[in-house]
Amino acid sequence: MNSLLDEARAALFSVWHRKWIALGIAWGVCLLGWLAVAAVPNSYESKSRIFVQLDDPLAEQIGIGASDRRRDIERVRQTLTSAVNLEKVVRSTRLGDGITTPKQMETMVTDLGKAIKVKSEQDNLFEISATSTDSNLSDAESAKLAQEIVQKMIDIFREENLAGGRGEMTETLEFMNQQLADRQKQLEAAEQRRSAFEAQHPELSQGGASLIQRLEGARTELRGLDADIAAAQSALAAINGQLAGTPQSLTGPGAGGGARSALAEALGQLAALRSRGLTDNHPDVIAARNQVAQLRTLAANEGPGGGMPNPAYSSLQSIRAEKQANLQALITRRAAALADQARLTGQQVANPEASAEAQRISRDYDVLKQQYDKLLQDREQLRLRGQVENERSAVKFQVIDPPSTPRKPVAPNRPLLLMGVLVVGLGAGMAGAFAVGQLTSGFHTMGRLEKAIGLPVLGAISHTMNDVGRAVAAKRLKYFMAASAALGVVFVLLLASEFIQRGMVA
Structure with a gap:
């Protein structure tokens, strides 16, 4: 511990003994550093x-x-x-x-x-x-x-x-x-090809639909008609079953003339239907005529006293006549659909090349039409957007x-840099003075002398000065303190200049 204290005292004595060298180096480093800091522009x-x-x-x-x-x-x-x-x-x-x-x-x-x-x-x-x-x-x-x-x-x-x-x-x-214009030209060309083909083969044209499409449509229609006919036949069988279990007339005196009165009423209804312009092929007219024929049979079989006709039976007969007419119409439509399917099948078999060409032309046209419609819809959506x-x-x-007006620079931190240069300058001065002291051949303590010569040191003679020497030393110390204070004053002036400059910006 004592050796460390001796070394520290020796170093301080070496620096203090060469304090003018330390102060000169400090001034030089500080001036150069402060000039460098001043050269850095503010950000x-x-x-x-x-x-x-x-x-x-x-x-x-x-x-x-x-x-x-x-x-x-x-x-x-x-x-x-x-x-x-x-x-x-x-x-x-x-x-x-x-x-x-x-x-x-x-x-x-x-x-x-x-x-x-x-x-x-x-x-x-x-x-x-x-x-x-x-x-x-x-x-x-x-x-x-x-x-x-x-x-x-x-x-x-x-x-x-x-x-x-x-x-x-x-x-x-x-x-x-541009894409729409291109698709429109292609679509017009496809329409021209289809029109030319239909002019050459009118039997294969029907509203722009291909032969395959029409044939498939006929088959679909037939399947629907078969289902409707089966449903109509089932409904007619149910009505016939109800008629079989319903009496034609009710017992007791005929309050309204029996079957003859009902026949007269049915004839009136038939006349009213014809007066409306309905032909004999109309389902309502057919049903009314069937009802009149049945009522005539009942009126012929009715005795002189007659009986009161059963309204439920008459209503069921009317419903049966209507069901029969609907069934007959479905059967007629099915026969027409079968004929149309046979005709289309015959056309396909008779001219397979033309049929294939018609299918290809129709397919190309449909694809181009779908593309054109999709592009047109997308363009309108984009236009609206x-x-x-x-x-x-x-x-x-x-x-x-809003954009702020800077009041002070963000870089460099000039006050901190000025302080750092001052600290570095003082440290460089002390280090320089200590290095010069190390280069000399003198000994600052008795311990160093003992270590250097390997012999014990009995004593040391202190340095004494007379009054003139002490006056000169005091004068030199004043000069040193003034030079050191001047370094501090320059630092303070630089700081003040920096803050004044910032105030001018604000």
């Missing part, structure tokens, strides 16, 4: 925050979802610092002053890209910041330039989301119109914090 940063509103009920209704708009905004955010946009910023601000060659513009764009940052704080909140560092500009001009850069970036952000989106929509509509985006502005911007 001023301006920030702004933008809020993007994504909710729009009308846009949602036509398919412009919030996710689509958020994806577009993210794309714009990522491409905002592209070379093209940064070149716009350079040309619209004083950064472009003095740029005459593409190489200078490329260098300026690269430097500006490092100075601009676009951060997404939330899904719809963005922060744009820009740093201006130019040694050719004053601090006030540099701060103003940072604010102008951020404002220009906001303008580009808005332009890319509005005008850029409209431009993309216009290009998309132009592409869709473009109108909504242009007129209603589905994406709305709001500048929450």
